[in-house]
Amino acid sequence: MTGHALEVIGVSKSFGALQVSKNLSLSLERGARHAIIGPNGAGKTTFVHLVSGLLRPTKGTIRLDGHDVTAASPERRVAHGLVRTFQISSLFPKLTVAQHVGLALSARYGYDAKPWGELSDRTELMNEAAQILDSVGLLKHAATRVASMAYGLRRLIEVAIALALRPKVLLLDEPAAGLPSGDRAALLELLLRLPRDMAVLVIEHDMSLVFRFAERISVLVEGAILLEGTPADVRSDPRVRTVYLGTRAHG
Amino acid sequence: MRYLGTAATLLVDGIAFSMVLFLISIGMTVTLGIMRVVNLAHCAFAMAGGYLALALVQHASLGLMAALPIAVIGTMILGAVLEKTVYRWVYATSELGQILMTIGLTFLMIAAANLLFGSTLQTLPVPKPLAGTWEAGDVILSTYRGFLVLVAGAIAATLWAVMEYTDVGARLRAAVDNPRIARAVGINVPRVFAATFALGCGLAAIGGVLGTQMLPLEPWYALKYLVLVLMVVAVGGLGSIQGSFYAALLLGLIDTFGRYLVPALGAFLIYLAVVALLLWRPQGLFGRS
C-alpha cells in the first residue's frame, strides 16, 4: 500500500476560547518507529484522543492508510487498523487475562455478536491467543483475574490487546507510566520486537526508552510541535533542552 | 371571553401545580447534579414535611401558615440527620446501589407514614384569608393557587439572587463545577453538600406542605410523584435549578392542559414529551453534557 499509514495534517483542537492543539502535523509510513515527547500539559493525551477518535478536531484532517477518518467514530478507526492503548490501564477487572485477549480476537474475527458456541472451542483463536500471551510473557497468568494483578503486568495486557487487534498503526499512550525500572527494560524489549510492518507511535516521558526505540521524534510543547527529527537532532537541539531543563537565556 | 376564562383558570392551576413540582425538585436536582447522588427518597421528604404540618394542625391546633415553618425546619433536621448516617452508605456505593438503597429508604418512610398517619388521603386546610376565588368577569382564579404561585416565584427569585450575587452562592457554584478545585481553594465541600442537602429537603417540605390540594398526603405519596419529579429533573438538566424551573413549568402545563383538552390521552403526552426531549438533549435543557 503506497502512501502513509497515518497522516495528521494541520489538526487543531479548541475548547471554546482555549486552544489545546495548534496545527499539528505528523506522518508515519509503514513500519515507522515514532515517538512524541513533551512536558506535562503539552497536549500529548489530547493528541492521542484526536487520532483515536474520542475527540473530533476543530480543524485539520486525519488519514489512516489513505482513508479520511477525521469524522469517523473510534470503532471505524479500529476497522481501518488504528489501535491505541490507555495511559491509565483501562481493562475489565472481573475478567481473566485470557478473556481480555479473547475479547480483542473475537472482535477482530467478527465473532463478537455470535450468541452460541464458546470462544474456547475455536482452535485457531485459542492458538493465536496463546501465541500473543506467550510473546508478552503473560501466558502463565492466562487464568488470573485482572483485578488481582500487579500494575506492571496490567500494562502488558494493554499491549497484548493491541497486538491481538493486528493494527496497522499502534498508538501507545505512555506505556511505561508508573513502571519500575525492571519492568521498563522488559517493556522496551517487547517494543523492539513488535512486527516490522506495523507503524508504532509512542507517547512517552521516559527519555531512555524513547531514544532507544524511536527512529523519529516529535517534540510537543504547549499544544504545538516544536520540532521533529531523529533522536540525534532532538538530543542536540538547544530549544529542547530549554523546554525540559528550563534554563532560559534571560535571567 | 369564556374560553379566556377557562384558559386563565387552567393556566393558574397549571402553574400552581408546576410550582409545587419545582419546589420539590430543587433538592433532587441539586443532589443529583452536585453530588452525583441518585436520591429516590427525595419525595419522601416532601411527604414528611406535609405530614409534620398535618400533625401540628391536628394536634397543636396550628394554622397552615404557623405550621409551615416548623414543619420545614423539622424536615430539614430529619434530612440532616439522615445525611450524616444512612446517606454515608449511599454515597459509597455504585449508581445502581444508590437507586436501590434510596428506594429502600423510601419504603421505610412509607411504612412509617402509614404507621403514624394511616393510609387515607389527607389534605391540609386552606387558611381562611386564602380560601375562595378571585373573579374578574369570566375569569375565576383560586386565591390559594395564586398565592402558591407567588410564594414559589418569590422563592425562585431569592434562590437565583443568592446563587448569582452572594458569597454562599458562589461557593456552591464552585463546588458544582469542580469539587476538587473548590476543595483546594478552601471551600469545605462536604459541609456545602450537607447544607445543600438539608436545604433541598426544606424546599421539598414547603412544596409538600403547600401543595396538598393538588398532591394529597398519603403513604404512597413518596413513590406516586417520584416519577414526575424525576422527569422534571431529567428534562431540566441535572444540577440546574433554572432548568428545573422551566421543566416543571413545561411538564406541569402540558399535564394540566393535556388532561383538559385531550383527556383520552391523559398523561401519555407528558411522558412522550419527556422521552422525545431526553433523546434530543440527553443532558436536559440546561444540563452540562
Next chain:
Amino acid sequence: MKGTASGPAERSAVVREGFERHRFGWLDALPWLCVVLWFVLAPGYLPLGTQVIVMIIFTLSLDLALGYGGIETLGHAALFGLGAYGAGLYALHVSSEPISGLAAAALAGALAALLTGALILRTRGLTLVMLTLAVATLVAELASTWKSLTGGDDGLTGYQIAPLLGLFGFDLAGRTAYWYAAAALAVLFLVSRWLVNSPFGLTVRGIRDNPVRMRMMGVQVTRRLVMLYAISGAIAGVAGGLTAQVTKLVGLDVLGLGLSANVLIMLIIGGPGRLYGAFLGAAVFVILSDRAAAINPFHWLFALGLVLILVVRFAPSGLLGAAERAVAHALRRRA
C-alpha cells in the same frame, strides 16, 4: 520474558483455562430438585409455585440485561406487561392455543425492546435510567387509556386457554400450569446459559465493565446492547405471557413501576450476573412477600426497605455472591 518451550497444544490448553467454562455439576440439579419437591410436598400451593417460576424467568431476563450487560433499567415491567397483554389479546382474538400464545408474547416483548432499545441505548447512566422509566410509564399510561383494547382498570379477561399440546387441560389445582411454567423455565435457562457462555456473552460483559474500551476494540457497542435487550425482552415477554395464560387475567399492574422495582430487588437479593441469582432472589422474594403481604403490606414494605439497604451495603453481589465469598473464605482457611 522469553517464550516457553512447550508446544502450541499445551499453550492453548493454558489459555483455555482462562475462559472459565461452566460445566454442569450436581449443584446445578438443586433448583430442579426444588421444583419437583415443591410439587410433591406442597400440592396445595401450586399457584404460588407457578408464580415463583414465572418471576424467576422474569428475573433471568433482567439478569441478562443488567447483570451481564450493565443495562440499568427501572422499566423492565414494560416488557413483561407487553408480553402479558400480547398473550391475552392473542388468546382473545386469534387462538387459545397456549404455546403459540407464548411465542406471541415473546415477540411482543422482543419488538418493544428492539424499538425502544434502538432509541435509548445510545445513552448511558442516569439518562438511560430516566428514559427506561419514562418509556415504561408511557406504555403504562397508554394501556390505561386505551380501554377498548386492554380493558383499562378492569383488566383484560374473558379469554380461554386451550389444553396444552391438546392433552393437558389447565386444571383448577394448577398442576398443568406448574409444569408448563417449569418447562418454559428449563428451556429459557438453557438458552440464557448458552448466550452467556457464547462470544456474545463475553462481549456484553466487556461492554458492562468498560464500554469505552470495547469501542476501542472496534465493537459496535450500541448494536450489541440492543441485541441483548431484545433477547431480554423476549424472555420477559414469555414470563408475562405465562402469567396471562395461567391466571387468565391481565391487569394494569403488570406494567407498573412496582413490578419494575420488585424485579430489580429480586435480582439484587439473589445476586446479579450469575443466572442462579435470579432463581434464589425471585424465590425468596415471592414467597416472603406472599406470606408477609397477607399479614400487613406496610410491615412487608418496612422489612423490604431494611433488607434493601443492608444488602446493598453488606452484600452487593446478593445472597449468591455472599455465599460464594463465604465458601472461598472457608476453602482458604482449610488450605
